[in-house]
Amino acid sequence: MDFELTEDQKRLKESFAQLCAKEIAPKADHIDREAIFPKDNIELLGKSGYLGMGFPEEYGGSPGDHITKAILGEELAKACAATYLSAGASAGLFAVPVWKFGTTSQKQKYLPPVLTGKKIGALAITEPHAGSDVLSIKTTASKKGGYWVLNGSKTFITNGPVADYYVVVAYTDKEKKRDGISLFLVDNGTKGFSRGKPLDKLGVRGSPTSELFFDDCEIPEENLLGELNNGFYSLVQTLTHGRIGMAVYSLGIAQACLEECINYAQERTAFGKKLAYFQDIHFKIADMKMYVDVARELIYKAAWMLEQDDPQAILFASLAKLFISEHATKIASDAVQIFGGYGYMKGYKVERLYRDVKLGEIGEGTSEIQRAIITRFVEEQY
Amino acid sequence: MEFNISKEDLEFKESVYRFALKELAPLSQKLEYDDREEFIIENWRKMGEFGLLGLPYPEEYGGAGASVLTTTLAAEALGYAGVDAGLLLSWGAHMILCGVPIWQLGTEAQKKKYLPKLASGEWIGGLGLTEPNAGSDAAGIQTTAVKKGDRYILNGSKMFITNGPIGNVFVVAAVTDKSKKAFGISAFIVEKGMKGFSAGKKLSKLGVRTSPTSELIFEDCEVPEENLLGEPDLGFVNVIKLTLEWERSCLVAPAIGGLELGLKGAVEYAKQRKQFGKPIIKFQAIRHKIADLKMNLEAVRQIVYKVAWLKDKDIPAMMEASVAKLFVSEIMEKMSSEVLQVFGGYGFIKDYLVERGYRDSRLSSIGGGTSEIQRGIIARSILNFK
Numbered sequence: 026m027d028f029e030l031t032e033d034q035k036r037l038k039e040s041f042a043q044l045c046a047k048e049i050a051p052k053a054d055h056i057d058r059e060a061i062f063p064k065d066n067i068e069l070l071g072k073s074g075y076l077g078m079g080f081p082e083e084y085g086g087s088p089g090d091h092i093t094k095a096i097l098g099e100e101l102a103k104a105c106a107a108t109y110l111s112a113g114a115s116a117g118l119f120a121v122p123v124w125k126f127g128t129t130s131q132k133q134k135y136l137p138p139v140l141t142g143k144k145i146g147a148l149a150i151t152e153p154h155a156g157s158d159v160l161s162i163k164t165t166a167s168k169k170g171g172y173w174v175l176n177g178s179k180t181f182i183t184n185g186p187v188a189d190y191y192v193v194v195a196y197t198d199k200e201k202k203r204d205g206i207s208l209f210l211v212d213n214g215t216k217g218f219s220r221g222k223p224l225d226k227l228g229v230r231g232s233p234t235s236e237l238f239f240d241d242c243e244i245p246e247e248n249l250l251g252e253l254n255n256g257f258y259s260l261v262q263t264l265t266h267g268r269i270g271m272a273v274y275s276l277g278i279a280q281a282c283l284e285e286c287i288n289y290a291q292e293r294t295a296f297g298k299k300l301a302y303f304q305d306i307h308f309k310i311a312d313m314k315m316y317v318d319v320a321r322e323l324i325y326k327a328a329w330m331l332e333q334d335d336p337q338a339i340l341f342a343s344l345a346k347l348f349i350s351e352h353a354t355k356i357a358s359d360a361v362q363i364f365g366g367y368g369y370m371k372g373y374k375v376e377r378l379y380r381d382v383k384l385g386e387i388g389e390g391t392s393e394i395q396r397a398i399i400t401r402f403v404e405e406q407y
Numbered sequence: 408m409e410f411n412i413s414k415e416d417l418e419f420k421e422s423v424y425r426f427a428l429k430e431l432a433p434l435s436q437k438l439e440y441d442d443r444e445e446f447i448i449e450n451w452r453k454m455g456e457f458g459l460l461g462l463p464y465p466e467e468y469g470g471a472g473a474s475v476l477t478t479t480l481a482a483e484a485l486g487y488a489g490v491d492a493g494l495l496l497s498w499g500a501h502m503i504l505c506g507v508p509i510w511q512l513g514t515e516a517q518k519k520k521y522l523p524k525l526a527s528g529e530w531i532g533g534l535g536l537t538e539p540n541a542g543s544d545a546a547g548i549q550t551t552a553v554k555k556g557d558r559y560i561l562n563g564s565k566m567f568i569t570n571g572p573i574g575n576v577f578v579v580a581a582v583t584d585k586s587k588k589a590f591g592i593s594a595f596i597v598e599k600g601m602k603g604f605s606a607g608k609k610l611s612k613l614g615v616r617t618s619p620t621s622e623l624i625f626e627d628c629e630v631p632e633e634n635l636l637g638e639p640d641l642g643f644v645n646v647i648k649l650t651l652e653w654e655r656s657c658l659v660a661p662a663i664g665g666l667e668l669g670l671k672g673a674v675e676y677a678k679q680r681k682q683f684g685k686p687i688i689k690f691q692a693i694r695h696k697i698a699d700l701k702m703n704l705e706a707v708r709q710i711v712y713k714v715a716w717l718k719d720k721d722i723p724a725m726m727e728a729s730v731a732k733l734f735v736s737e738i739m740e741k742m743s744s745e746v747l748q749v750f751g752g753y754g755f756i757k758d759y760l761v762e763r764g765y766r767d768s769r770l771s772s773i774g775g776g777t778s779e780i781q782r783g784i785i786a787r788s789i790l791n792f793k
Contacts (some may be wrong), residue, residue, distance in 0.1 A: 026476065027409050028713045034408075092408050291791055299792065307786035314785050315730045322709045329410050344702045396698035403701045404688065407674040 028322070034093050041097045044073060045104035053105035056231030057377050060223065062187050063231055064145075066108040067115065071142020075101070076116035080124055084136035091266075091328035095273050099321075102277020103284075106381040107231030109277060110388075113270045114183035114232075115139055119146025121263045122192055122208060126251030131210060135190055147188035149179040149237055150260070156181075157394045159194075159257075160202050164239060166195040166209060171246050173209060175217070175239035183388075185235030186223045189213050193239070197254055206257040208250040217242030228380035261339075265331050267389045268342035272324050272349050275385035276317065278378050279353040282360035283313045285375050289364055306363055313356045320349035340402045347395040350385035357382040410709075412480070420480040426457055427488030435491040435617075441763055444609060444616045446573055450494055451528055459485075460502055461526020463653075464510050468518055469526030475653065476715040479660040483708075486664025489760070492767040493617030496774075499658040500569035500618075501525065505532030507653055508578050508594065508646045512637035517596060521576060533570035534646075535579035535597070535623050538563065543780050545580075545647070546589035550625060552581035557632050559583075559595060561603070561625040569774075571621030572609045575599045578636060579623070580643045587640060594642025596634040603628030614766035654775050655728035656714040659735045662771060663708050666739070669746040669764060670700040677749055687749075696745045703738045710734055726788040733781035736772035743768035 030038065049066055056063050070076050078094050080086025102109040116139060123135050123146075138144035155161035164177025175195055179185075191211045198205030211218055221236030251259045290301040290310060300306045323345040330338035360375040361368035368375045386392045412420075431450045434440070440447050454460055462478045464470025473481070485495055506525045509517055524530040541547040550563025561581050568577070577597050584591030597604055607622030637645050674697060677688035687693050710731045717724035743765045747754035754761045772778040786792075 026412060026712065026716050028716050030408060287789055301786075301790045301792040307790055307792065308779070308782045310790060311733075311782035311785035314789055315734055318727070318730050319706050319710045319734050322713055323706050325408060326410055326705075326709050329408060341705065344705050347698070348702050348706055393695075396695040399698035399701050400694040403670065403674055403697055404678075407671045 030096065034096055037093060038096050038100065041073070041075065042100040044069075045100045049101065049108055050104035053107070053231070054372065054374070054377065056105065056107055058230075058371065060225075060230040060233070062111065062233050063105070063108050064187070066105070067112055067145065068142040070101070070108075070112050070116075071140065076112060076142055077140035080120065080136065080140055084124070084132050085138075085140035086136070091269065091332045092325055095269060095324055095328045098270065098273040099277045099280060102274045103281040104277075105231065106274060106278055106378075106384075107229045109274055110229050110232040110384070111145070111184055111187075113267075113274070114148065115146040115188070117270050118148035118183070118263075118267055119188075119190065119192055121266050122148070122250060122259060123210070125263060126208070126259050128247070130247070131250065135210065139190065144189040145184050145187055146190045146192070147182055147184035149182045149185075149191050149193045151179060151181045153178065153180050153236075157391055159260075160206075162194060162196065162206075164193070164195040165199065166197050166207060168246070169243075172243045173246060173249065175209065175211070175242040175244065177239050179237040180221075181224070181234055182237055183232055183234055185237055186220055186233040191237065192250060193237075194256055194260065197256075201254065203257040205254050206260075207253055208256040208259055209244060210248040210250050211239075211242065211244055215242055215244055227383060228377070229384055264390070265327075265339045265342045268339075268346045268395075269324065269327050269331060271385060271389035272320070272327070272342070272346040274388075275346070275349040275353040275382065276320055276324060278382045278385070279313065279317050279320070279349065279356045282353075282356050282375060282378050282382075283310070283317055285378070286310050286313065286360050286363045300363065309359045309363060313359065316349075316352040316356060320345065320352060323348055337402075340399065343390070343395040343398045346385075346389065347392055347399070351392060353382050353385055410712075412476075416477050416480055419477060420484045423457075423459070423481045424484040424488050427485050427490050430457075431485070431494075432489040435494060436489055436760060438757055438760075438763065440491065441493075441616045442757075444611060444619070446497065446617055446619050447491065447494055450490070451497075451531075454494075454498065455526075455528025458526075460498065460528045461506060461522065462502065464506060464522050464526055468510065468522035470522065474715075475656055475718040476712065478657045479711060479715040482657055482660035483664040486661035487667050488664070489668055490661070491617045492661065492665065492764070493615040495661040496615050496618040496770070497531070497570050497573075499654070499661075500534060501532045501574075503653045503658055504534035504569075504650055505574075505576065505578050507650055508534075508636060509596065511649045512594070512642070512645055513596075514633075516633065517636065521596065525576070530575035531570050531573050533568055533574040533577045534650075535565040535568050535577045536643075536646075537565060537567050539566045539622075542567075543777055546592065546643070548580060548582060548592065550579070550581040551585075552583050552593060552595060552630070554583075554632070559630045559632060559635065561595065561597070561628040561630055563625050564607075565623040565625075567610070567620055568606075568623050569618055569620055571606045571623055572619040574606070577623065578646060579625075580646065581625075584640050589644055591640050592643030593639050594636040594646050595630050596636050597625075597628070597630055601628060601630060614763070614769050616766075652714060652718045652724050652728045655732040656711055656718060658775060659732055659771070660711055660715075662735050662739050662768075663704070663711060665764065665768075666700070666704045666707060666742055669742060669761070670697065670704055672761065673697060673700065673746045673749040693749060696749060700742055700745060703742055707735050707738055726785055729776075729781040729784040732775060733778055733785065736778055736781075739768040739771040
């Protein structure tokens with residue numbers, strides 16, 4: 026057992042934290058307020074090697090394990106949750122299935138531009154009538170000559186309005202349910218493919234989200250990703266990455282709340298003394314610290330298990346995501362409380378964090394879905 | 408970073424579990440001990456024979472030289488086997504709170520005299536710190552020790568002392584220089600039978616009723632000077648420093664096992680209990696309680712192991728230990744309530760162990776530093792205030 030970060034991890038964390046604090050955090054408020062996609066941030070993350078970490082070097086990747094990715098991800102999410110989310114949707118949700126299930130030519134085409142931040146990727150699963158209940162999707166793909174023809178629509182797609190490439194989930198044999206789903210690569214600009222306008226959201230407003238429409242959208246047959254009718258299982262294999270990623274999202278926001286409160290409680294005076302002296306305030310901060318520290322260990326454990334290909338990694342990813350996302354929501358609410366009126370005002374970081382944090386309980390499988398998954402494991406165990 | 412547990416540790420944990428399930432659990436699960444508030448001495452002796460009562464002490468003093476992590480794993484196994492929380496509390500007070508200070512601060516003669524007896528279980532130990540008017544504010548104790556010839560004369564009383572009624576030896580804190588506050592409190596090894604020392608009658612408690620608790624009374628109690636433990640005036644500070652991280656890993660570790668046992672029990676019950684024509688495990692409200700139990704169990708496990716690991720590495724972990732202690736206590740209370748809820752009416756009556764578990768769990772946010780004290784320690788480690 027070894028709970029300590031390696032020297033490399035410590036060094037990387039520090040330099041990446043500096044980069045985030047200098048280049049990314051200062052823009053976060055503006056990005057949120059104007060709902061601007063921070064394309065330059067993504068490029069910067071590509072250059073810094075963050076996006077490609079853990080991917081093979083031949084496709085633009087760089088060495089790195091899942092724990093290191095989580096360590097750096099926390100710094101990014103802390104600086105700007107919207108940038109973190111879009112980066113994760115592109116270099117994680119899109120790139121991981123391409124890497125795991127793609128042909129050499131697919132990997133050669135899609136991975137280098139996405140991992141270097143020059144192009145943006147997205148993963149399209151959710152539909153207007155199929156969120157948690159993935160098997161209820163209606164989008165279909167049928168073979169016609171040398172093409173696949175896609176019909177249907179997607180919604181709540183992170184990077185939807187700005188992506189260059191999409192992994193799209195569609196039924197190729199609806200009767201067979203989970204054994205009839207396939208994945209497809211769709212390039213922006215393909216005939217019959219269009220994108221809705223950015224949806225107006227509560228939080229992570231700098232990370233654009235939209236609907237996608239497939240209207241007799243024709244894609245070449247070589248754009249099938251992975252085996253035909255095996256798409257559901259391919260997705261399941263990548264879920265662990267996404268869930269750990271979303272857990273790190275919540276962790277970064279919770280840590281940001283904690284740091285904001287630590288500073289504010291030592292600056293703000295009330296009744297003749299600093300807020301930190303009041304027991305109610307410093308107990309709230311102690312609770313934040315406790316949940317953040319416990320969650321971080323749980324996330325590292327899940328990341329380590331994923332690294333080991335442990336079959337329970339998916340369970341631990343769910344445990345970690347459920348744990349931190351719900352506590353982070355409470356932490357952000359307490360942070361606004363500690364800031365009082367200021368916390369309720371635009372321009373104060375905790376106001377944004379309070380809005381951003383809620384996504385952690387919804388994205389990458391709601392808390393309800395995580396609980397369902399966890400119970401299925403436990404039921405079998407005892 | 409890696410989270411593998413060594414093969415030897417896993418095997419040891421498994422052997423403790425099998426031993427406890429076979430040898431300790433049958434009596435531990437008899438509720439009449441809880442009813443009568445009776446310490447299960449037969450189990451205590453068996454724990455001694457198995458070598459569990461002095462695990463971390465060096466072999467030359469009758470221990471097994473176990474690491475903090477190994478000791479923590481053993482504690483977890485005992486909890487999971489269903490050993491009564493009272494016995495495990497007494498174990499912690501004996502082996503950690505009394506034995507560790509003697510091992511770490513004691514003279515060679517003190518270690519030779521006390522540790523083998525503690526490790527075998529022939530003697531039962533305890534720590535006398537809390538007083539009627541000094542609980543969380545431990546440095547506010549009023550018991551005094553005055554040097555007189557070759558002995559110290561102790562006067563005062565101690566309160567809520569685990570193993571008080573059954574203990575043979577106690578590490579006792581007493582003020583030797585009031586002007587120096589926390590740095591004027593010494594530690595003494597006091598034996599049952601020393602003149603002027605007596606234990607009060609057993610206190611009747613809400614939970615952990617198989618672990619006897621009482622006052623300790625010192626009336627011109629004469630303690631030989633060679634029973635001073637550690638440096639004069641600094642015994643208290645050193646005892647606290649030494650036992651704290653042990654206390655907040657090993658001592659809370661039975662809770663990991665207890666939580667898992669509660670989870671297992673709730674799952675098994677929910678599978679067989681039928682309402683509205685189906686097993687209640689089919690209801691989402693029950694399923695999601697089970698998910699929360701599992702989530703919190705794994706979180707508790709990871710954070711307690713971390714404190715044990717830090718302690719084994721000799722990395723100062725005051726704040727981490729408080730995080731773990733606070734978290735475990737919060738979870739114990741909430742989760743024992745959720746387990747009881749799954750059992751419904753049956754959970755509320757005495758025939759089911761969940762009722763006892765619910766009562767036992769309530770101690771966790773009081774003993775070993777209240778949750779409020781832990782929050783204070785955490786806050787002070789990250790915020791600048793006095």
